[in-house]
Amino acid sequence: xxxxxxxxxxxxxxxxxxxxxxxxxxxxxxxxxxxxxxxxxxxxxxxxxxxxxxxxxxxxxxxxxxxxxxxxxxxxxxxxxxxxxxxxxxxxxxxxxxxxxxxxxxxxxxxxxxxxxxxxxxxxxxxxxxxxxxxxxxxxxxxxxxxxxxxxxxxxxxxxxxxxxxxxxxxxxxxxxxxxxxxxxxxxxxxxxxxxxxxxxxxxxxxxxxxxxxxxxxxxxxxxxxxxxxxxxxxxxxxxxxxxxxxxxxxxxxxxxxxxxxxxxxxxxxxxxxxxxxxxxxxxxxxxxxxxxxxxxxxxxxxxxxxxxxxxxxxxxxxxxxxxxxxxxxxxxxxxxxxxxxxxxxxxxxxxxxxxxxxxxxxxxxxxxxxxxxxxxxxxxxxxxxxxxxxxxxxxxxxxxxxxxxxxxxxxxxxxxxxxxxxxxxxxxxxxxxxxxxxxxxxxxxxxxxxxxxxxxxxxxxxxxxxxxxxxxxxxxxxxxxxxxxxxxxxxxxxxxxxxxxxxxxxxxxxxxxxxxxxxxxxxxxxxxxxxxxxxxxxxxxxxxxxxxxxxxxxxxxxxxxxxxxxxxxxxxxxxxxxxxxxxxxxxxxxxxxxxxxxxxxxxxxxxxxxxxxxxxxxxxxxxxxxxxxxxxxxxxxxxxxxxxxxxxxxxxxxxxxxxxxxxxxxxxx
Numbered sequence: 001x002x003x004x005x006x007x008x009x010x011x012x013x014x015x016x017x018x019x020x021x022x023x024x025x026x027x028x029x030x031x032x033x034x035x036x037x038x039x040x041x042x043x044x045x046x047x048x049x050x051x052x053x054x055x056x057x058x059x060x061x062x063x064x065x066x067x068x069x070x071x072x073x074x075x076x077x078x079x080x081x082x083x084x085x086x087x088x089x090x091x092x093x094x095x096x097x098x099x100x101x102x103x104x105x106x107x108x109x110x111x112x113x114x115x116x117x118x119x120x121x122x123x124x125x126x127x128x129x130x131x132x133x134x135x136x137x138x139x140x141x142x143x144x145x146x147x148x149x150x151x152x153x154x155x156x157x158x159x160x161x162x163x164x165x166x167x168x169x170x171x172x173x174x175x176x177x178x179x180x181x182x183x184x185x186x187x188x189x190x191x192x193x194x195x196x197x198x199x200x201x202x203x204x205x206x207x208x209x210x211x212x213x214x215x216x217x218x219x220x221x222x223x224x225x226x227x228x229x230x231x232x233x234x235x236x237x238x239x240x241x242x243x244x245x246x247x248x249x250x251x252x253x254x255x256x257x258x259x260x261x262x263x264x265x266x267x268x269x270x271x272x273x274x275x276x277x278x279x280x281x282x283x284x285x286x287x288x289x290x291x292x293x294x295x296x297x298x299x300x301x302x303x304x305x306x307x308x309x310x311x312x313x314x315x316x317x318x319x320x321x322x323x324x325x326x327x328x329x330x331x332x333x334x335x336x337x338x339x340x341x342x343x344x345x346x347x348x349x350x351x352x353x354x355x356x357x358x359x360x361x362x363x364x365x366x367x368x369x370x371x372x373x374x375x376x377x378x379x380x381x382x383x384x385x386x387x388x389x390x391x392x393x394x395x396x397x398x399x400x401x402x403x404x405x406x407x408x409x410x411x412x413x414x415x416x417x418x419x420x421x422x423x424x425x426x427x428x429x430x431x432x433x434x435x436x437x438x439x440x441x442x443x444x445x446x447x448x449x450x451x452x453x454x455x456x457x458x459x460x461x462x463x464x465x466x467x468x469x470x471x472x473x474x475x476x477x478x479x480x481x482x483x484x485x486x487x488x489x490x491x492x493x494x495x496x497x498x499x500x501x502x503x504x505x506x507x508x509x510x511x512x513x514x515x516x517x518x519x520x521x522x523x524x525x526x527x528x529x530x531x532x533x534x535x536x537x538x539x540x541x542x543x544x545x546x547x548x549x550x551x552x553x554x555x556x557x558x559x560x561x562x563x564x565x566x567x568x569x570x571x572x573x574x575x576x577x578x579x580x581x582x583x584x585x586x587x588x589x590x591x592x593x594x595x596x597x598x599x600x601x602x603x604x605x606x607x608x609x610x611x612x613x614x615x616x617x618x619x620x621x622x623x624x625x626x627x628x629x630x631x632x633x634x635x636x637x638x639x640x641x642x643x644x645x646x647x648x649x650x651x652x653x654x655x656x657x658x659x660x661x662x663x664x665x666x667x668x669x670x
Contacts, residue, residue, distance in 0.1 A: 060291035066218030068283045068292055069300045070349030071169055071276025073222060076229060076304060077176040077326050077342060079272035080311045082413045085322050087470055088265035092319045097312045099255025100266060101246035104273040104308055108301060110456050112277045117296055120281050120427065121289050123434045128564040128591060129284035131158045132363045136562030138433050151433055156369065158426040159360060160482035164475030165419040166357040166395060170350035171402040172416055174199055176409035177339065177346035183327040184335035196403055203347055204396035207354065208387050218348050225345040230303035232329040233310025240313035267463035268417055275420045282356055357395060358388050366560045366590035368493060369486045371647035411471060417464035419475035425457045492640030495631040497530055504534025507577060515579035518549045524615040525550035532557050532585060538620040541664040552607050553581045558654065564591035572603045582606050596654040617661045619650055
């Protein structure tokens, strides 16, 4: 449970960015005296990621296979089967089988190879990818334009859909892998659900210990998995070599000609073959563009297509294999070991999604979309190894409920596609802004490319809408709930900051009156504040109640830039206000941990070095009051107040020494 014992003002200001009128904080940070941002777009990516860029290409490629491609790699477990035996079954004849294989191949080429690997992955924010990183990049490059609000809202909703995807992916991957028991050892069919639940509970239970050791094994395990499914697929293709002709686009076109409506409905299942494509972009910061491209084009894509063609060839020879074409590709003696290999691959795919949920949450916290949550670092060597208890246990409960409610992977796939296709469709709007606003592409090049992306993704999305009554409602519901919470938090923060600014006393007036009249005591007082102007509420309350000022008074604002990393040399900015008063800004990237004591101790130009045993940190604890003219609806005010009470303590979030923190209460209307 999150504690409410130390809720404070800096809950809003600790991540203060300039807030546009729609209430979503994504504006770039302006530095003192109008100076430019410390880190610019020209900063080399290598500078921020020395741990990954110095490694050999093949090592990074193997690592990418283990982390990035787990989701899309486990799609053969269920995608091909669901196309023929799912909610809109197809006739098991050669024309339909060849048409489905062709659709899958060209979907991978259009969505994964062209859209994500070739285009979107070029739009990195200092090497980092993902919807939030792309939003920050767009905002920094475009400024406060009128269309920015709509783009931000779309990006936030894509992030909300990602959480729905994070719940469904582990459920469907693990369940579909374990269902192989029904093929390999039918007598144990009743154990499928208990085994799946036990695996999921174990998976989430080990998250708090870190995944560095297990993660080192991901690459080799997934290499073995892809090699296995490629080999099994090749053996089947050799028996029916005619299936290779399905790679021609004419078979996909012919499918629509002979059975147009059925082909359209089949898109709802065909898209399962490309689920996980967005992970290539989200995980780009860990490996870089080139290793991911190499892994995809030279290993993962061929392995997947060989397996899909192998399943298609098997169904041409034996329609009864539709029971489980993935497992029936293997000889009988190998099916039980294949269940183990597939289960390990499903666990790895689930781990990648869980890690992604932690990373997205951390980005959301740093950028001001999500309240502060307790974040534990599980590795001293790798900053990206984090654990967020609330997200971990909430995901586990949701996933287990999904497994127990839907019970089969076939039922779960109905809920799967809508989240993925929705996020992919939204990505098109973001990349449109990048092509026209950032890269300045000519219309004759950009419009046909965007038209292709929109037609493909819109077709997939509308096909999946037909499955909303069968389970597609779940990710939509999750997306709406999380979107409401994110936007409520952002707007509430903006309103609180505005009210605090309205009531703030000019700092020069305060210094002139208080510096000569108040008693000065030895030591340093650090007053955390959300705004770089005015007098912090905690300072006013401290002077009112204690009637003293410290010899050195530091007004400290922590800002999160819309770039992932900020160099140590550009971390701290100072302004000497005179009379022992100093204004300080500490700047972090949205992928960095805010360690205020460490930043202070590295600074020696603020009236001398900082000694933590001689420094007190003053925080202001805010209490919300109802307003005569509320800035948002009453139910959203109550939701914001609940989120405010349950956010993580600023003392812990900024790693302040527990015995050097003083909290002072104040009230604010929003």
